[in-house]
Amino acid sequence: MQAPVELPISPRLAKNIRRNVKERIIELILMMAALVAVATTFAIVGVLLYESLSFFKTVSVVEFFTDTEWTPLFEDAHYGIMPLVSGTLTTSAIALAVAVPIGTVSAIFLSEFASHKTREIVKPILELLVGVPTVVFGYFALFFVTPLLQTIYPDLPSFNMLGAGIVMGIMIIPYIASLSEDAMRAVPMSMREGSYAMGATRFQTAVKVVTPAAISGIVAAYILAISRAVGETMVVAIAAGQQPNLTFNPLESAATITAYIVQVAMGDLPHGSIGYQSIFAAGLVLMAMTLSFNIIGHWVRKRYRENY
Amino acid sequence: ADKIIKIDGSSTVYPITEAVAEEFQRTKGIKVTVGESGTGGGFKKFCRGETDISDASRPITQKEIDLCKEGGVQFIELPVAYDALTVVVNSKNDWVKQLTVAELKKIWEPNSSVKNWKQVNATFPDKAMNLYGPGTSSGTFDYFTEAVNGKAKASRKDYTPSEDDNVLVQGVSGNVGGLAYFGLAYYLENTDKLRAIPIVAKEGGKPVLPSEATVMDGTYQPLARPLFIYVNATSAAFKPEIKAFVNFYLENAPELVKEVKYVPLPKEDYDAVKTHFKAMKPGTGFNGTSEVGIKITDLLSRIK
Amino acid sequence: MATITTPIKAEARDLNFFYSNGARALKGISMPLYENKITALIGPSGCGKSTFLRCFNRMHDLYPGNKYQGQIVMHPDNTNVLDSGVDPIEVRMRISMVFQKPNPFPKSIYENVAYGLRVRGENNKRIMDDKVEEALKGAALWNEVKDRLHDLAFNLSGGQQQRLCIARALATDPEIMLFDEPTSALDPIATANIEELMVELRSKLTILVVTHNMQQAARVSDYTAYMYLGELIEYDDTDKIFTNPGRKETEDYITGKFG
Amino acid sequence: MATITTPIKAEARDLNFFYSNGARALKGISMPLYENKITALIGPSGCGKSTFLRCFNRMHDLYPGNKYQGQIVMHPDNTNVLDSGVDPIEVRMRISMVFQKPNPFPKSIYENVAYGLRVRGENNKRIMDDKVEEALKGAALWNEVKDRLHDLAFNLSGGQQQRLCIARALATDPEIMLFDEPTSALDPIATANIEELMVELRSKLTILVVTHNMQQAARVSDYTAYMYLGELIEYDDTDKIFTNPGRKETEDYITGKFG
Amino acid sequence: MEHKASVLENLGEVRAMIKRHKRNDTLFAALGLLCLMFGLLTLMLLFWQLIADGYPKFNLEFLTEFPSRRAGRAGLLSAWVGSLLVMTVTFLSAVPVGVAAGLYLEEYAPKNWFTDLIEINVSNLAGVPSIIYGLLALGLFVYILGFGQSILTAGLTLGLLILPIVIVSTREAIRAIPVSIREAAYGVGATKWQVVYDHVFKYSYGGILTGVIIGMSRALGETAPIITIGALTFIAFLPPSPITSEPPFLNFEWLSSGFTVMPIQMFNWLSRPDHAFHVNAAATGALIIVVTLLMNGGAIWLRYKIRKNIKW
Numbered sequence A: 001m002q003a004p005v006e007l008p009i010s011p012r013l014a015k016n017i018r019r020n021v022k023e024r025i026i027e028l029i030l031m032m033a034a035l036v037a038v039a040t041t042f043a044i045v046g047v048l049l050y051e052s053l054s055f056f057k058t059v060s061v062v063e064f065f066t067d068t069e070w071t072p073l074f075e076d077a078h079y080g081i082m083p084l085v086s087g088t089l090t091t092s093a094i095a096l097a098v099a100v101p102i103g104t105v106s107a108i109f110l111s112e113f114a115s116h117k118t119r120e121i122v123k124p125i126l127e128l129l130v131g132v133p134t135v136v137f138g139y140f141a142l143f144f145v146t147p148l149l150q151t152i153y154p155d156l157p158s159f160n161m162l163g164a165g166i167v168m169g170i171m172i173i174p175y176i177a178s179l180s181e182d183a184m185r186a187v188p189m190s191m192r193e194g195s196y197a198m199g200a201t202r203f204q205t206a207v208k209v210v211t212p213a214a215i216s217g218i219v220a221a222y223i224l225a226i227s228r229a230v231g232e233t234m235v236v237a238i239a240a241g242q243q244p245n246l247t248f249n250p251l252e253s254a255a256t257i258t259a260y261i262v263q264v265a266m267g268d269l270p271h272g273s274i275g276y277q278s279i280f281a282a283g284l285v286l287m288a289m290t291l292s293f294n295i296i297g298h299w300v301r302k303r304y305r306e307n308y
Numbered sequence B: 001a002d003k004i005i006k007i008d009g010s011s012t013v014y015p016i017t018e019a020v021a022e023e024f025q026r027t028k029g030i031k032v033t034v035g036e037s038g039t040g041g042g043f044k045k046f047c048r049g050e051t052d053i054s055d056a057s058r059p060i061t062q063k064e065i066d067l068c069k070e071g072g073v074q075f076i077e078l079p080v081a082y083d084a085l086t087v088v089v090n091s092k093n094d095w096v097k098q099l100t101v102a103e104l105k106k107i108w109e110p111n112s113s114v115k116n117w118k119q120v121n122a123t124f125p126d127k128a129m130n131l132y133g134p135g136t137s138s139g140t141f142d143y144f145t146e147a148v149n150g151k152a153k154a155s156r157k158d159y160t161p162s163e164d165d166n167v168l169v170q171g172v173s174g175n176v177g178g179l180a181y182f183g184l185a186y187y188l189e190n191t192d193k194l195r196a197i198p199i200v201a202k203e204g205g206k207p208v209l210p211s212e213a214t215v216m217d218g219t220y221q222p223l224a225r226p227l228f229i230y231v232n233a234t235s236a237a238f239k240p241e242i243k244a245f246v247n248f249y250l251e252n253a254p255e256l257v258k259e260v261k262y263v264p265l266p267k268e269d270y271d272a273v274k275t276h277f278k279a280m281k282p283g284t285g286f287n288g289t290s291e292v293g294i295k296i297t298d299l300l301s302r303i304k
Numbered sequence C, D: 001m002a003t004i005t006t007p008i009k010a011e012a013r014d015l016n017f018f019y020s021n022g023a024r025a026l027k028g029i030s031m032p033l034y035e036n037k038i039t040a041l042i043g044p045s046g047c048g049k050s051t052f053l054r055c056f057n058r059m060h061d062l063y064p065g066n067k068y069q070g071q072i073v074m075h076p077d078n079t080n081v082l083d084s085g086v087d088p089i090e091v092r093m094r095i096s097m098v099f100q101k102p103n104p105f106p107k108s109i110y111e112n113v114a115y116g117l118r119v120r121g122e123n124n125k126r127i128m129d130d131k132v133e134e135a136l137k138g139a140a141l142w143n144e145v146k147d148r149l150h151d152l153a154f155n156l157s158g159g160q161q162q163r164l165c166i167a168r169a170l171a172t173d174p175e176i177m178l179f180d181e182p183t184s185a186l187d188p189i190a191t192a193n194i195e196e197l198m199v200e201l202r203s204k205l206t207i208l209v210v211t212h213n214m215q216q217a218a219r220v221s222d223y224t225a226y227m228y229l230g231e232l233i234e235y236d237d238t239d240k241i242f243t244n245p246g247r248k249e250t251e252d253y254i255t256g257k258f259g
Numbered sequence E: 001m002e003h004k005a006s007v008l009e010n011l012g013e014v015r016a017m018i019k020r021h022k023r024n025d026t027l028f029a030a031l032g033l034l035c036l037m038f039g040l041l042t043l044m045l046l047f048w049q050l051i052a053d054g055y056p057k058f059n060l061e062f063l064t065e066f067p068s069r070r071a072g073r074a075g076l077l078s079a080w081v082g083s084l085l086v087m088t089v090t091f092l093s094a095v096p097v098g099v100a101a102g103l104y105l106e107e108y109a110p111k112n113w114f115t116d117l118i119e120i121n122v123s124n125l126a127g128v129p130s131i132i133y134g135l136l137a138l139g140l141f142v143y144i145l146g147f148g149q150s151i152l153t154a155g156l157t158l159g160l161l162i163l164p165i166v167i168v169s170t171r172e173a174i175r176a177i178p179v180s181i182r183e184a185a186y187g188v189g190a191t192k193w194q195v196v197y198d199h200v201f202k203y204s205y206g207g208i209l210t211g212v213i214i215g216m217s218r219a220l221g222e223t224a225p226i227i228t229i230g231a232l233t234f235i236a237f238l239p240p241s242p243i244t245s246e247p248p249f250l251n252f253e254w255l256s257s258g259f260t261v262m263p264i265q266m267f268n269w270l271s272r273p274d275h276a277f278h279v280n281a282a283a284t285g286a287l288i289i290v291v292t293l294l295m296n297g298g299a300i301w302l303r304y305k306i307r308k309n310i311k312w
């Protein structure tokens, strides 16, 4: 056979320019759509940074992180973000303390114990919890859970982090349950068969084999749930109280970053004032917190992706 | 485009304006929006020309007058009702029979260290005190701090602030040691959960409960206050719907103010306000400072 | 070697292929496809049969990073279809493909067959009807489906689905048809049907078929190529390969000593 | 036929099996497993080899709706392991299984082997260490892993993983071991290792192995059963099956005429 | 062989142990059920409370009346119409962009840093708290772009909020389509766009729709971002009608109109001193949940139907 030489291209096989151009244009349009996501991120970061920069012209970064009072709207203003951060972290911690055990156990139950049918029915219903407007949960915390708690702690103020945190926990149960269940479902059947074949029971298989195998997915679910809790607004705004309070005591009332933002937004928005800028500075901190949780979550999932 | 009357401002005045707006839309078919950003928040928008009318639970301040000047906004100041700023406690609180202004000051002054009822008055029990009050963009806050602490906006900061008065109601009603202050109407709607405290204006004086009568006869001091609407003068002059709305407001105020549980002005005062509006006299009778216990007719006559 | 009188429809010339991970899956393969003949590719799993087949219609272009080296020349154009100036779409319009697992679209039987025409901008209902009928007849499926052309294709049996895929490929009058283990997912009866069909189709076009069933290669093909580890070990008349292979490796494979 | 002197470890008696969709995957199978012998199951894909194998340790119980009919009797105790009164967990403690694809747990090598003991409530470290070592030696893996017992099992090669799975199954001293195509995912060298291992294990226990590599069946097994479409076509000494099968179907399959 | 008989000899012991282990099974199953029920029962309790409280307002007038200072007369008209219009903008902005972005990422995007950047962005946006979208809207739409506190602003804000949901569900739906279908289409000479539109998009349509519905039901209940743009107002009128009687029959003034939406109206009523309004709020909450349930139910049904119909 002859050695390959460059051959001319017959017109029947040559590139169809019109078709190729059309294809490129379509691709470009689709790409623009994908870029909206990037643009949104940039816009968010841009807006937050822009207003925060004006804010930090008035307030030093050191004061921002070390002052223990947050009273930007009062005559004698203090700009220490820590009281808001402590409120945010405390409510989130309570939420997780509720949601992690219940969510995980629910996930194990759904994935390993429930029949296929139960799972098909229950999982979507559980997901409905995610769709309930958070305002409703807020009032549920204020009018139902807190009074209930007050029968245990009579001195509990009507706005407190405990009630808000518990309800927020209830809200994120489905989130953890659903994501963890997905992770457990992804564990191949062969792994379970291996365990059952050794004479293990369901519980042993679930706890000793399936859960460890799915652990990175489960941990990622926890982390994403933290980020949800940290960013949740209406429940804490309504039920946790709106008084910035540097405390980690769940029985006290305190403001979270999100609650502060809506509280200011509900009042007035004197564009350009320090008060206006302060919600962006608070927003920036919130964004940084959730972003780092999200990144850690993704990292965990990627880094420890199960290689079965 | 459709004509829309835009109103924002005080959450105290909101129920009155809302009632007027509702009736006005029902009878005249012109659209009205009413926000409740608080007196301060309302003025910010008003002075930028974003709204036609601003509700206020205190007179306009010098700062705001300057802002309006900057924004080229002239305003007409119209008192529309009285309110009694009410100090409330939980209905299970059986120890407070009255509070003097001095005691209120002790509680609310900047850097107040009062955290327990005992600290206010030795006869009170050793019970934690939880404070609730309006937020900083609220006219009620300004008025109360002026009347009690002697300086507008001077207040302690470690209390639960909210522009939403119902949050305050909720706070006190769920807390035996709670204390809050807000407009009379919010108290009257919640008498089952809250108890209003009679206020002693001067040491040795008589304790007075807030009510229509004590406001009208001037004995509920220093916490009785007039409520206002501020109308954009240009709008009033050139937009017939604004003029119609304000006239409708003043015409129906006596009835509607009562309905929403505020205290109407005496009839002759409403007549004076109507005349004042007809004359379209811009400006304020307060000169940018707050005054406690002033008469409406005096006020109007100050504006030239 | 094949008689020189049979015209060549296409030929690979020193063809190398690299997957995006850098793996060299084809090593200098040169081989003709004779017109109106069936050429079979055999060899153990992973030897590169599918890889080779998919070079012909530039299927590898779908996945970025893959690299061709060498030529596949198509006649009578005398054009190297791997040339970067060649439009893979045009290539695929002339060289169609049938896959290992039947892969009909979740559309009606009719629409499955008509799709290749629609893609070419054909919209005339009359022409379309004719072509669809012709293709289904060509794929020996017409009688079974003519009364339910608008049924979902998924409702057909596996063998019928595969014939539908052949009809789909036929509808656009391709010059070459590539089959990648077209019967490995089918039962014996369906397999026999497809084999028969391939033999019939030979009169109309040129066929390249990958199979790992040696009996199949022996039954249907005119020429057979034995590949191993990306190399073409032996290419010859099918009869020769199966009765008197030239290479020891081929013999070992054919007699089942290995693989 | 086998000499009657060899004791029977287990036997299927008129066994039928129905998947939850109603498909009858096994049709009246009766067959012995002789003690300390290797029995191989061969047959074309889908004939029910795995289905049959998985009846022995009640693996089908994991999926609701599956139904057994008939008996699998285990000796010397004469227990019908399919009896609804028999706990499948108890059965699985006596009959262990090695799967087609190595499926180690995402744990250390040590913990993988120790798993069966832990499941049985064993917690004594000394006993555990001994048993793990013994099992790993039994699976001819000890020398390769003794210095990294606490490494993740996933870091082993495919063949090592499969031997680990065998060690895991050995650690609990089963009476019967089931292998479902244990080498189909492995390369030739690993395959040879496993085959050797199976032959060694025979002295300790009874083995049932599914394979579709006939050479493998011929190499390792003492008895061979040929299945087709859920039926047991022929069961006999492996030598006999491969040199002089009793049935035409078996012969066709073994000579590669079919399948 | 000595060790062989171990299980048989200790059969009694083994059985006792299995029984013990199985008790753990049962205990855990009970615990799991309890945990599951905890979430479900809470939802039901909440729903029941809202229904019981809002019961007096379950009538048609509630939907045909404007808000009013009199609780008994107050209705949801402006709120549900507002929600509908805002949702329309949300749908029209998020769906085309989200689907196109999903198609791009799944079918077109080459593997490089640029695509990674987009991917990271999408997954991060999915985790950004809704209040942050409110701040974005406040800074960008309300002030910089000057859209004011309008339906357009709210709709776009919620559109951005659900964009990641639409993108992710589009991608998931697309991924369910086997490569073999794409190869089949390419095999007969289809261009990339023909493959993407005729097959990838058309077959994943149902899955995309599920994601869209779930996103929309999330948007329907969002409160915080709407409050942040400052739309907490008394609105007792409807925005200008989008359809007019004269040509061109379409009118876009409604986009710049002020508005209220159901969760905001609910919030507003809850902040009233008069308890009669809390009945209205409860009824609104129940209504939102019912609509959410219906939407989610629809999505689940759709998902179920798709799974049943198409088995690749």
Ligand SMILES: Nc1ncnc2c1ncn2[C@@H]1O[C@H](COP(=O)(O)OP(=O)(O)OP(=O)(O)O)[C@@H](O)[C@H]1O
Pocket (backbone or CB within 6 Å): C019, C020, C021, C023, C025, C043, C044, C045, C046, C047, C048, C049, C050, C051, C052, C212
């Ligand atoms: N996408 C890919 N990326 C990298 N390597 C690949 C890819 N696809 C196949 N290969 C490798 O290329 C070699 C040839 O594969 P190919 O699929 O052509 O074999 P085959 O002969 O068709 O085998 P089979 O009979 O199993 O289909 C194999 O070693 C395979 O592992």
Ligand SMILES: Nc1ncnc2c1ncn2[C@@H]1O[C@H](COP(=O)(O)OP(=O)(O)OP(=O)(O)O)[C@@H](O)[C@H]1O
Pocket (backbone or CB within 6 Å): D019, D020, D021, D023, D025, D043, D044, D045, D046, D047, D048, D049, D050, D051, D052, D212
């Ligand atoms: N879970 C199941 N539900 C229904 N039918 C099944 C199921 N698993 C297998 N089958 C069917 O039962 C029959 C026997 O399957 P089985 O897996 O036992 O075959 P096999 O001989 O092991 O084949 P292979 O060599 O491919 O592993 C097949 O027809 C198969 O389609």
Ligand SMILES: [Mg+2]
Pocket (backbone or CB within 6 Å): C049, C050, C051
């Ligand atoms: Mg192949």
Ligand SMILES: [Mg+2]
Pocket (backbone or CB within 6 Å): D049, D050, D051
């Ligand atoms: Mg099998």
Ligand SMILES: O=P([O-])([O-])[O-]
Pocket (backbone or CB within 6 Å): B009, B010, B011, B012, B013, B037, B038, B039, B040, B056, B057, B134, B137, B138, B139, B140, B141
């Ligand atoms: O809302 P205010 O009436 O307190 O300004």
